[in-house]
Amino acid sequence: MEDDLLIFSAASLSSVQVIKDVLADFEELSGLKANPSKSLIFLAGVNPCLKQEILEMVHMLEGICLGRSLWTVPIPTSCSWSWKKLLKIRELAKRLLRFKVGDGMKIFLWLDNWHPTGYLLDRFGYRAIYDSGFSIDAKLSNIIRNEDWFWPSARSEAIVEIQSSLPDIQLGGDDLPVWDSRNGKYSCAETWEKLRSRHPVVPWWKTVWFPMAIPRHSFFLWLVFKDAVVTRNKMSAWGYSGPCLCLFCYAAQESREHLFFRCSFSGRVWKAIMGDCSLAVPTNWDEIEDWGPKMLRGKSLKNCLGRLCFVAVVYHLWKQRNALLHGNNPRSEEDILAQIRWEVRARIMAQKNFQNSELQMKLVAKWNLFSCL
Numbered sequence: 063m064e065d066d067l068l069i070f071s072a073a074s075l076s077s078v079q080v081i082k083d084v085l086a087d088f089e090e091l092s093g094l095k096a097n098p099s100k101s102l103i104f105l106a107g108v109n110p111c112l113k114q115e116i117l118e119m120v121h122m123l124e125g126i127c128l129g130r131s132l133w134t135v136p137i138p139t140s141c142s143w144s145w146k147k148l149l150k151i152r153e154l155a156k157r158l159l160r161f162k163v164g165d166g167m168k169i170f171l172w173l174d175n176w177h178p179t180g181y182l183l184d185r186f187g188y189r190a191i192y193d194s195g196f197s198i199d200a201k202l203s204n205i206i207r208n209e210d211w212f213w214p215s216a217r218s219e220a221i222v223e224i225q226s227s228l229p230d231i232q233l234g235g236d237d238l239p240v241w242d243s244r245n246g247k248y249s250c251a252e253t254w255e256k257l258r259s260r261h262p263v264v265p266w267w268k269t270v271w272f273p274m275a276i277p278r279h280s281f282f283l284w285l286v287f288k289d290a291v292v293t294r295n296k297m298s299a300w301g302y303s304g305p306c307l308c309l310f311c312y313a314a315q316e317s318r319e320h321l322f323f324r325c326s327f328s329g330r331v332w333k334a335i336m337g338d339c340s341l342a343v344p345t346n347w348d349e350i351e352d353w354g355p356k357m358l359r360g361k362s363l364k365n366c367l368g369r370l371c372f373v374a375v376v377y378h379l380w381k382q383r384n385a386l387l388h389g390n391n392p393r394s395e396e397d398i399l400a401q402i403r404w405e406v407r408a409r410i411m412a413q414k415n416f417q418n419s420e421l422q423m424k425l426v427a428k429w430n431l432f433s434c435l
């Protein structure tokens with residue numbers, strides 16, 4: 063069984079301490095202990111003092127790539143799972159790292175990102191390496207003398223272009239890998255922003271994700287909006303030959319639209335719950351996508367209740383459907399309504415200071431939310 067573990071962290075003593083504490087808690091709970099002598103720590107962008115302190119703190123060996131650039135090491139057929147994984151995702155990190163140049167002893171001339179135009183091998187190809195007279199594994203120190211650039215005269219246009227940017231690069235201090243971020247330090251948020259793929263913003267996202275949302279409810283509603291919930295009409299389209307009727311009413315085929323919005327049972331739940339919020343939900347899925355952004359805007363009590371109720375009803379309808387399908391303690395209609403009201407009320411109770419108004423007072427009375435005023 064694969065049991066290797068990769069843990070990523072900011073290079074700070076406090077972050078490393080948190081990881082140590084978590085591993086200690088894990089050991090106490092599970093009896094499984096991390097073995098420092100079989101673990102490696104890889105550090106990037108860390109000054110020598112901090113590096114020493116971290117190494118002393120974790121009692122682990124520092125992982126290094128001996129003599130070769132990380133970017134060109136082939137993936138070995140037999141090596142640890144974690145090393146293989148690291149090598150496979152290195153292309154992601156490659157775009158986010160660059161070098162601050164010191165004496166050039168630790169930086170690969172062609173293979174590291176130290177030049178303003180980026181990785182020189184990627185930019186100019188092997189021809190430029192051949193023309194330069196340096197090997198592919200050459201270090202940057204080959205073209206630095208006495209803290210100044212010292213490159214033999216150019217023999218190709220590529221080399222001329224590379225050399226033309228050299229005066230813009232400041233030399234001095236240690237060679238230091240830095241993150242391509244605002245302050246050169248690693249940031250989870252910035253790294254995520256750079257790595258993630260982007261899609262057009264959907265109009266319904268605020269209906270699903272909002273500060274007071276109950277995560278399991280929101281996650282399920284997100285699946286519904288993405289049409290990723292496996293209703294019986296879908297199973298039928300995939301070749302399933304069993305019964306396809308709605309388990310609530312047995313009067314129509316079970317589909318997303320029917321189950322959540324058109325079914326008489328669902329309709330009663332919607333009416334009862336949304337009625338308590340002075341709102342009505344459309345019965346047509348096409349209208350739902352626009353209804354949320356239009357009707358549930360703002361931070362009033364009505365809209366907070368409306369959002370929470372909308373998400374909770376969809377979640378509990380599906381839960382009831384599954385209970386009926388699997389014969390797993392389906393609840394009565396009254397129980398479902400009570401459960402939804404209880405969960406929504408508990409969430410609202412955590413939120414104080416809603417603005418006062420006549421409608422507000424009606425809602426406060428209906429939901430028994432006097433402590434929120």
Ligand SMILES: [Zn+2]
Nearest residue numbers: 308310311325
């Ligand atoms: Zn039905």
